[in-house]
Amino acid sequence: MRNRVLIILGAILLLSAFIIPTAGTTLAGDKITITIMGKSNEINEFYTDDFKKAFPNIQLQVTETDMTRYFAMNAAGDPPDLVRVYGSSVPMLAARKLLLDLTPYFKTSKYLKLSDLSPVADLYKFDGKRQGKGAIYGMHKDWSPDMTIFYNKKMLAAAGVAFPSATKPMTYAEFGEMMKKLTKKEGDRVIQYGGSSFPIGDGWAEQYLKFMCASNGVSIYSKDFKKINLVKNAEVKKALGWYIDLAKAHAIPNPLDPASDWDGALFTAGKIAIQQYGYWFGAMAESDLTKGAVGMAPAPIWGKKRLSPCITATGYVISRKTKYPKEAWQVFEFYMGREPAISRAKSGWGVPTLKSLYRLMPQGTPYEKANYEVVQGELKYMTVLPNNPYLDRNAVDSAFNKHWEAVIKGTETLDAALKAIEDEVNRAIAEGVMRLGE
């Protein structure tokens, strides 16, 4: 009797291992579940009462953005229906046929007219070879001209430094000199960084380098993106030389002057005088310490051509393998073109996705109005710097990260570092080319 009870209990335990994990995955009634991989604080903007009323047959399931999970879901053949991405990732994902071509949906959309999309939408276009044209695979949820300047007026006044013009951009040389002048040291400590720019170590160095080189009509990649050119690229060396010079002067956080927090937090804590970030930073730049003391200025000029690129353009794409493309598009369209988009436009956290919503950007305070004017001035210099479809967006920075401290310290020459980085990245590009069968 006891043995039979034990056998039955064991069998129940064994069966429960299979049944329980699958119990929660059945659909509830007639509702379709759309999975969104994104930031949970943004998802609240999706799942409003307006949404539930408009789409009673759709329920949303949120997964926090996690690239390891995204790989796993793709490998399992069940990727999220909507995925939050940076615009710089779109060529790589589209080239691997992971994204749904949304062009037919945009053409028939009542809320998202192709002619009304801000120019940054080009970051979500890819023609199979080059970002910026061709089929449209997604859309940014908002955007910023990312190279603009925020400065602390009190710190500049205390150092006798004139405020940057709100209309005429500084040169990078002036920007660098300003940062050096604003740096304060006490013994080994830097008690005030002059500024922060070119954030080596964080995934954006490639974007900054592309921007600076493009200002003189130079690219870091070959025309077909199958090679990165760093060693024989004088513009690259000049740009990196600018950064190294500032790092040696302790004017910016860098591997030799490591800060315990990110530079945005240091700015709001009154430890950085000038910050190079996009319009979005304006929504958080005013802390208790910096309130009333923050100014915004246009993106500085590196070379002959004035540019003001958007390098992030965070947005959403729809997976090609979605089982519910129509419903996924409905969720996408709602978030990008209806009430959530209007709410985002008014928040001041980014320039709106649609040109018709620009008028909703906050201008209620002198600070907001001043920032709005700077952005309006930047719009005509807005440009899209195409990203490499054969590389992950982290690859170039990862290669740089291995050499930076040694280069700044002088224990490795810039040429040797660039050679090592070039070899590593070109190998990764060659693998990407091979995988895409080219």
Add this chain to the structure above:
Amino acid sequence: MSMAVNPGAAGARKPFYRRLAFRKGLHFYLAISPWLVGFILMSLVPLIIGLLTSFTNYDGFDTGFKWVGWFNYKWLFTMDKDAWWGLYRTALLTIVAVPLGSIGGFALATLLNQKVRGMGLFRTVFYIPSIVPVVVTALMFRFIYDRDGGPLNAVISLFAPGKALAWLSNDWCTPSLIMMMLWGLGGGVVIYLAGLQGIPAELKEVAAIDGASTWQSFRHITIPLMTPVLFFQLVMGIIRTLQTFSEPLLLTPLVSGGTFMGAVPPRNNFLFVNQAFNQIFAYNRFGYGTAMLWVLFLVVLLFTLLIFKSSSFWVYYEVDQEGKEK
């Protein structure tokens, strides 16, 4: 006359499913089946998939990957200087951090094994750091190590005004990492305490009667009887430290915030698993990264076998390995 055999008759052979040995075995496997199923599905199958992946150029996106044979392993052994640097730094970290952790934990446990009022509180206080999640620990230590405003440099500047060390930079990142890892050595204290409390008090009493000092008693009674626990802690410490990955990454300062898939710790904290992570998530080289991790598994296995082999020279068991009392 019926030729049928009565199953209950003496000498009759029972069907296999009614034999006692079979039924005992069945009960055993049913009882452990939840763990066994979990092990097979969550550990064994992923290990086999990982091994197979290491022979491919899989990039995580299922696009045009193919079988590459031993290519990944050949590249690792002949071309990847960063991996060998990482292995060297990992070995160095293990050689320094593990003995410090073991000896430190043992010393702490010896202090906490006193019959002193409030000892329970002390034991709790020393144990708590080991249960704090590693991300929280790293954030806390990044604040402590901050060159410009952290408390560690504030203390240093009391003795050397104006002096501040960049604890998170390449020059100091390894001592910083080791200090952070040692902060959690209270976790091993629990095991050492159990071992110390298992030492028969009579042995020490007899030694005291024979005139042995505290140090002699500690050296000739406590340490030998604690060698099995030291051995266990050494093996576990080596296995754990050889796989260190998240602490160096979490201590890496990132200028514009957060962590990102291409983050690379300072060169001296760039460990073997950091290189594997970098290859997988910054370069999408899943095949190569898993090959690296399988090589690490073999390195860990080799170290473990060497220590097991050495144990016959320095580990004292009260019963021999066949269960007979000495």
